[in-house]
Every structure is written in structure tokens, then in C-alpha cells.
Amino acid sequence: MKHYEVEILDAKTKDKLCFLDKVEPNATIGEIKSMFHKSHPQWYPTRQSIRLDAKGKSLKDEDVLQHLPVGTTATFYFRDLGAQISWVTVFLTEYTGPLVLYLMFYFRVPFIYASKYDFSTSKHWVVHLACMCHSFHFLKRNLETLFVHRFSHGTMPLRNIFKNCTYYWGFAAWMAYYINHPLYTPPIYGEQQIRLALILFLFCQIGNFSIHIALRNLRPPGSKTRKIPYPTKNPFTWIFVLVSCPNYTYELGSWLGFTLMTQCLPVAFFTLVGFIQMTVWAKGKHRSYLKEFRDYPPLRSPILPFIL
Amino acid sequence: MSAAAPGTSKAAHGDVAGKKKKGPGALATAYLVIYNVVMTAGWLVIAVGLVRAYLARGSYHGLYYSIEKPLKFFQTGALLEIVHCAVGIVPSSVVLTGFQVMSRVFLTWAVTHSVREVQSEDSVLLFVSAWTITEIIRYSFYTFSLLNHLPYLIKWARYTFFFALYPMGVTGELLTIYAALPFVQKTGLYSVTLPNKYNFSFDYYSFLIIVMISYIPLFPQLYFHMIRQRKKVLGHAEDYSKVE
Numbered sequence: 001m002k003h004y005e006v007e008i009l010d011a012k013t014k015d016k017l018c019f020l021d022k023v024e025p026n027a028t029i030g031e032i033k034s035m036f037h038k039s040h041p042q043w044y045p046t047r048q049s050i051r052l053d054a055k056g057k058s059l060k061d062e063d064v065l066q067h068l069p070v071g072t073t074a075t076f077y078f079r080d081l082g083a084q085i086s087w088v089t090v091f092l093t094e095y096t097g098p099l100v101l102y103l104m105f106y107f108r109v110p111f112i113y114a115s116k117y118d119f120s121t122s123k124h125w126v127v128h129l130a131c132m133c134h135s136f137h138f139l140k141r142n143l144e145t146l147f148v149h150r151f152s153h154g155t156m157p158l159r160n161i162f163k164n165c166t167y168y169w170g171f172a173a174w175m176a177y178y179i180n181h182p183l184y185t186p187p188i189y190g191e192q193q194i195r196l197a198l199i200l201f202l203f204c205q206i207g208n209f210s211i212h213i214a215l216r217n218l219r220p221p222g223s224k225t226r227k228i229p230y231p232t233k234n235p236f237t238w239i240f241v242l243v244s245c246p247n248y249t250y251e252l253g254s255w256l257g258f259t260l261m262t263q264c265l266p267v268a269f270f271t272l273v274g275f276i277q278m279t280v281w282a283k284g285k286h287r288s289y290l291k292e293f294r295d296y297p298p299l300r301s302p303i304l305p306f307i308l
Numbered sequence: 309m310s311a312a313a314p315g316t317s318k319a320a321h322g323d324v325a326g327k328k329k330k331g332p333g334a335l336a337t338a339y340l341v342i343y344n345v346v347m348t349a350g351w352l353v354i355a356v357g358l359v360r361a362y363l364a365r366g367s368y369h370g371l372y373y374s375i376e377k378p379l380k381f382f383q384t385g386a387l388l389e390i391v392h393c394a395v396g397i398v399p400s401s402v403v404l405t406g407f408q409v410m411s412r413v414f415l416t417w418a419v420t421h422s423v424r425e426v427q428s429e430d431s432v433l434l435f436v437s438a439w440t441i442t443e444i445i446r447y448s449f450y451t452f453s454l455l456n457h458l459p460y461l462i463k464w465a466r467y468t469f470f471f472a473l474y475p476m477g478v479t480g481e482l483l484t485i486y487a488a489l490p491f492v493q494k495t496g497l498y499s500v501t502l503p504n505k506y507n508f509s510f511d512y513y514s515f516l517i518i519v520m521i522s523y524i525p526l527f528p529q530l531y532f533h534m535i536r537q538r539k540k541v542l543g544h545a546e547d548y549s550k551v552e
Contacts, residue, residue: 178508181507183502184503185507188505262507263505263506263507265506265507
């Protein structure tokens with residue numbers, strides 16, 4: 001069996017960083033990254049970007065050496081992606097913040113509101129309901145992160161955790177401040193409004209969860225395969241007929257429900273900003289689906305049926 | 309803070325790669341030339357207005373009133389520049405341009421116009437003068453660039469005057485916001501208190517303080533960006549820009 005030689009150059013300076021000889025032809029990029037890590041311990045595999053071109057796209061860990069357009073002496077370029085952090089860690093941190101912060105406002109921990117309100121409870125039952133819904137939502141997110149989602153990428157850049165936590169924690173504190181405020185005003189249409197909002201919220205929570213389960217089942221454990229999602233026996237997944245990313249559709253619905261339930265402008269802002277971000281993600285995902293699958297159902301829209 | 313948008317794209321010579329970003333077409337270029345000429349003229353009107361008012365009154369005080377209307381008109385008109393970026397006829401970032409224009413519009417309307425008591429402050433003259441000189445140079449820079457006849461003097465002025473004009477403008481802006489604070493607090497201007505049916509509150513006084521604080525990280529970044537641009541633009545007058 002003919003062995004390959006692999007040299008790795010710095011993509012910016014073109015310096016020779018590493019030379020590997022006697023590399024198996026069926027070695028994967030992932031394995032090469034491990035070998036590179038041995039000679040440069042500060043660059044663990046998840047922060048390595050290995051490419052054929054100094055400015056090209058990163059090669060995938062699964063790519064096999066002999067199937068790449070290289071000679072028996074392969075030259076790769078390396079770029080440091082910077083410190084990495086696992087998706088699971090980021091998700092758990094960014095979701096636990098809102099869970100804890102909201103409860104601090106709900107229980108009116110000292111120094112938030114005037115001291116005469118410390119540890120008092122709101123007299124409006126919708127405030128208790130909102131706390132249950134908000135807490136349930138973020139608890140659900142944490143559990144999904146631990147037990148449901150199958151991530152394509154293991155890691156993301158470290159700076160993302162600061163950015164993401166600022167967003168989630170900041171908005172959670174802002175919303176919770178008003179909902180749990182001693183001067184909170186309950187919804188104008190009272191019980192009717194709250195009931196409708198709760199139904200919408202619960203419906204979309206179940207919907208969102210159903211989609212997460214359906215997407216998980218598309219992908220065998222430990223794999224990174226991508227398949228077209230289709231409606232399953234669960235009626236909440238039938239929305240796949242019209243939408244590429246119904247998880248975002250349901251998420252929007254949940255927050256619209258919460259906005260209606262609390263009748264709180266900051267919640268409306270959070271819903272709007274989240275909707276804008278999810279639309280960007282949905283459009284990107286929709287475009288990837290179209291590029292990857294020739295037979296992608298043409299009726300589907302990225303996030304809102306027929307509209308967006 | 310004056311806008312520091314980079315110059316317009318150079319005219320493409322012959323078709324290189326098919327995927328090259330297309331510069332403004334002939335119609336867009338004509339429109340942009342007219343836009344920049346009009347803006348240059350507008351800020352010249354403001355400059356002349358200031359000088360004439362000073363000569364007529366014999367003092368620096370209260371000159372704002374003599375140029376209030378053209379200032380509002382032409383500074384607000386700059387909002388179009390955001391559209392130019394969004395549509396793609398100008399190669400700058402929408403976010404950066406948006407931020408710069410909005411900060412000017414904010415000072416013009418939400419501070420100076422809204423708080424009558426600061427209109428007679430000298431700090432207003434300070435930032436209006438800084439803006440006026442900056443904008444006359446900036447808009448004539450764009451005009452000449454679009455016509456491919458940029459006199460070195462204008463290029464030099466654009467990347468040199470800012471050394472003094474930026475700090476001058478920032479000082480004028482900060483002093484004006486500071487002067488507005490007591491009146492905002494007393495009248496509760498633009499502020500919303502609890503309880504209300506939207507469960508929302510906003511304290512404009514605190515907001516203005518946060519705006520003032522934000523100058524601390526933002527101003528140095530913009531200032532040093534201009535210094536770096538200056539090195540690039542004036543430093544290598546003969547080299548073509550390096551291919552990264």
C-alpha cells in the first residue's frame with residue numbers, strides 16, 4: 001500500500017508547520033488533525049481549519065485523503081479558528097441564565113424593586129402563569145440540548161458564548177423586570193386573552209418539540225447525515241408540507257403567545273428580534289436544502305407558509 | 309461624529325472575473341453626483357449662513373437660529389445615504405453608515421430641536437461648525453471621486469482636517485447633551501413611566517447618560533479608523549492597494 005506524505009502550511013504565512021510521513025491513503029482529515037495536534041498541542045482538532053487552498057473552504061473531518069485532489073505528497077493549509085467551545089456548553093449556559101434570572105425577578109429578590117416589595121408575590125395570577133411558562137420553556141430547551149438535539153458541529157468560537165449570553169440574559173432580565181413589577185398591568189381583555197395566549201403557547205411548545213424529535217430521528221446517533229424532513233404520523237409535523245424550518249415557526253408562535261399573555265412591550269421586542277434572526281437562519285437552511293437536494297419539495301417556504 | 313465612509317468604488321477596467329461586484333451604473337453615478345453636489349451646496353449654505361449671522365450680530369452666541377432650517381433639512385437628507393448602501397450603489401456597510409447618520413440625526417432632532425433651552429448654548433456652534441466643515445469636504449470628495457477627477461487637496465483635506473474636527477465635534481455634542489440633561493429630567497421629556505398597559509418604561513434622562521458614556525469606547529475606534537485610512541490613502545499615493 002502506497003503511503004502518502006502530508007505537509008501542513010500556515011495559510012497566512014505559508015510557513016511549514018508540520019510534516020507527516022507514512023500516512024495511510026484512507027486516513028481521514030479528522031485523523032490528520034489529530035496527528036497535527038500531537039506536534040502542536042495548543043491547536044486541538046476542533047480549532048483547526050484544514051484546506052486545500054490557503055483561502056479555500058475547510059475540509060470536512062470525514063473527507064478521505066486518497067479521495068482528495070492531491071498527489072502522494074499532499075499540501076494542506078491550516079488556519080486557527082481560535083478557542084472553541086462546545087455547542088452543548090453554550091446552549092446550557094445561555095438557557096440557564098434566563099431560567100435563573102426570571103425567577104429572581106419573580107421572587108422579587110432584594111435590590112431590584114423598592115425594598116418594601118422584597119420577597120413579596122404578585123397579586124395577578126397571570127404573573128404566576130407567565131413564570132411557569134417561561135421556566136418551562138427554558139427547562140425544555142435545556143433538556144432538548146442534553147437529550148434530543150444531534151449537533152453537526154461539535155464546537156463554535158469561544159467569543160460566541162459572550163455574545164449569546166448577553167442577548168439571552170439581557171432580554172430575560174428586561175422582560176422579567178416588567179412582568180414581575182409591583183406596578184404590572186394585566187392584559188386588557190383579561191381571562192379571554194390569557195386563555196387564548198396559553199393555548200397558543202402550549203400548542204407551539206408541543207409543535208416545536210415534535211419538530212425537534214422528527215429532526216433527531218432523521219439522523220442516526222453519532223452521524224452528521226442530512227436528509228429532507230417529511231411529515232410523520234404526528235400531526236404537529238404536518239407543517240413540513242409548507243415550511244422548511246417549522247421549529248422556528250413554532251418558536252415564533254410560542255413567543256407570540258407569551259407576548260399576548262403578558263401584554264408586555266419588551267416581550268414583543270424580544271419576539272420581533274428573535275423572529276428576524278430565525279428568519280435569517282431559516283432562509284439559509286432552506287437555501288442549503290435546495291442546493292443539496294434536487295427533489296426538494298417546491299411548495300415549502302423557509303419559515304412562514306407562502307409568505308417568508 | 310462625522311461619517312467616515314470610504315470612497316466610492318473605482319470604475320472597473322474591462323471585464324475581469326464575471327462575478328466581480330458591479331459598481332454603480334451610469335444612471336446611479338449621475339444620481340450620486342447630483343446628490344453629492346446638492347449636499348455640498350447645502351452645507352455651504354449653512355457655512356455662509358453662520359458667517360453672515362456672525363458678521364451681522366457681532367457675536368458667536370445664538371447663531372443656531374440662523375441656520376436651523378437648512379441644518380435640519382440637509383442633515384436629515386443624509387438618511388438617503390443609508391438607502392444608497394442598502395441598494396448597493398455605494399459600497400459602504402449599511403450598518404456603519406446607518407449608525408453614523410442616525411447619531412447625527414439624533415443630535416439634531418432628539419437633543420437640539422427637542423430641548424429648546426440648549427439651542428442658545430455655545431456647544432451647539434462647536435459641533436455645527438465641525439459638521440459643516442467636515443461635510444463640505446466629504447461631499448465634494450465624493451463628487452470629485454465619482455467624476456474621476458479628485459484634486460489631491462480635497463483628498464488631503466478629508467483625511468487631515470478630521471484630526472481637529474472630530475474632537476471638536478465630539479466635544480460640542482457631549483457638552484450639548486450634558487446641557488440638555490436637567491431640562492429632560494425636569495420635564496420628563498420622551499419618558500414613559502409605570503404603570504401603563506404596555507408594561508414598558510423608558511427614562512430619556514438615563515438614556516442620554518448612556519449615550520454620553522458610549523462615546524468613550526466608540527469615539528477612539530472611529531478616530532483610529534480614520535488615522536489608519538489616512539495612512540492607506542495618503543501614504544501610498546502611487547501603489548495600488550495590496551491584494552490581501
